[in-house]
Amino acid sequence: MYGDQETVRKILTGTGDTWAVVGLSSNRGRAAYGVAEVLQRFGKRVVPVHPKAETVHGEQGYASLADIPFPVDVVDVFVNSDLAGQVADEAVAIGAEAVWFQLGVIDEDAYDRTRDAGLAMVMDKCPAIEIPRLS
Numbered sequence: 554m555y556g557d558q559e560t561v562r563k564i565l566t567g568t569g570d571t572w573a574v575v576g577l578s579s580n581r582g583r584a585a586y587g588v589a590e591v592l593q594r595f596g597k598r599v600v601p602v603h604p605k606a607e608t609v610h611g612e613q614g615y616a617s618l619a620d621i622p623f624p625v626d627v628v629d630v631f632v633n634s635d636l637a638g639q640v641a642d643e644a645v646a647i648g649a650e651a652v653w654f655q656l657g658v659i660d661e662d663a664y665d666r667t668r669d670a671g672l673a674m675v676m677d678k679c680p681a682i683e684i685p686r687l688s
Contacts, residue, residue: 555654555659555664555675555677561678564653565680565687568650570597571600571625572597572625572626573618574631575603575618575628575629575631577601577603586609588631588655588681592680601614603616618649624648626649627649628641630654634659637658637659641654645672651672653676654675656679664676
């Protein structure tokens with residue numbers, strides 16, 4: 554419901570290869586770590602966004618989306634639903650082309666705001682599950 558297959562395909566294959574992963578840290582036990590690894594295997598540049606600004610998977614981390622000094626194509630959101638809307642608004646502000654809310658991350662108002670701003674949006678899906686299906 555929150556990301557038809559056409560939108561999923563567009564984001565994964567046609568939107569660009571620089572993905573800011575909000576919530577990505579060096580904690581190997583977190584889902585963001587494994588998803589970022591899959592995205593890299595499929596040719597995506599993964600930029601960690603986390604208050605610790607750690608380097609993860611060989612990429613310099615940043616404390617916020619606004620701190621990233623280069624264009625970001627997709628913002629992949631691994632924060633809880635209460636914080637996700639703010640991240641979506643920040644994605645719009647930095648000029649991202651798409652926002653992806655991970656499995657279990659749901660904010661219908663943010664979904665509507667993001668799409669109204671002209672960005673592609675997927676919610677409550679995982680790109681690491683979806684991208685292999687496209688190959």
